[in-house]
Amino acid sequence: MEMKKRINLELRNQAPEEVTELVLDNCKSSNGEIEGLNDSFKELEFLSMANLELSDNVISGGLEVLAERCPNLTYLNLSGNKIKDLGTVEALQNLKNLKSLDLFNCEITNLEDYRDSIFDLLQQITYLDGFDQEDNEAPDSEDDDDEGERTE
Structure with a gap:
């Protein structure tokens, strides 16, 4: 599932500012970016991205x-x-x-x-x-x- 779609599902009618936990395991990024995850998640305490699919995105560095x-x-x-x-x-x-x-x-x-x-x-x-x-x-x-x- 695309990451942005998954984040929208995980919101469960909450504002991003209210979310404390996001599980984004097995999400895919189509352009090498973590789409949909931004500074508005101010209360985020737990983020799971156990499996990350970044294939075919012209990535050459920045893995840190x-x-x-x-x-x-x-x-x-x-x-x-x-x-x-x-x-x-x-x-x-x-x-x-x-x-x-x-x-x-x-x-x-x-x-x-x-x-x-x-x-x-x-x-x-x-x-x-x-x-x-x-x-x-x-x-x-x-x-x-x-x-x-x-x-x-």
């Missing part, structure tokens, strides 16, 4: 803003952007909860030892471009059909 403003991110998709070097993604070291990072179709993926370098730099991540360090594919969250069932 994500570390500052979205410290609880667990999944970040930056595929198809203009990220070229390790220095650009270094700011993501401060995202201590980040488990999955997607840089597919970014220039950085052409670097020698790209995967090893990213896993060394961002030791908190488990998955890079959908695979762990041993090249095992990340589980698809939609495949959890038997959630709650236990076999012994």
Whole structure:
């Protein structure tokens, strides 16, 4: 869901000045901006953006803003952007909860030892471009059909 739409739903007939909590997990940004979230949310105490989709937005830097403003991110998709070097993604070291990072179709993926370098730099991540360090594919969250069932 687009971020601006989700924010409007989360308002639940309240003025932005009255909102203390926003859950924007799994929202997408079409232009690389956090649309709809502005200074009018003066009482905001809790903001969740666990999964952030920023693919194909011509992003080439400024990732330190994500570390500052979205410290609880667990999944970040930056595929198809203009990220070229390790220095650009270094700011993501401060995202201590980040488990999955997607840089597919970014220039950085052409670097020698790209995967090893990213896993060394961002030791908190488990998955890079959908695979762990041993090249095992990340589980698809939609495949959890038997959630709650236990076999012994």
